[in-house]
Amino acid sequence: MNRVLIGKVSQKGQVVIPIQIRKALGLKKGSKVSFELNNGEITIKKLPTALDWANLVKQIAVEDVNIDENGYFDPKKSPDFHDWMVNG
Structure with missing residues (x-):
């Protein structure tokens, strides 16, 4: 999946991860992810x-x-x- 998908930040700072990404990574309610900020870019990774x-x-x-x-x-x-x- 090498395409750009768009999310939107809510008033509370929450972002919905697009369904295609959630399915590809097996993310479900309660799944944990990490955020890394590097030179103005954010990397989000699923935690095992x-x-x-x-x-x-x-x-x-x-x-x-x-x-x-x-x-x-x-x-x-x-x-x-x-x-x-x-x-x-």
Whole structure:
């Protein structure tokens, strides 16, 4: 969505976010947004919810790694550990 949409500021300083943007971002009643002012331009961003964070954490791979006293691990038991350490 690369088009300009217009909102109007109310007497109380409230702005209605156009429906196309609310739908695209999944904004609902109670959703939180942040405002950033930079060189006369305002950036509005949707803040992640607890559910957003929970879904993100679910995507993190879990692997038990046993490292011995010399700092070595068994790559057969932890096949993804090396790539994770190198690539983050």
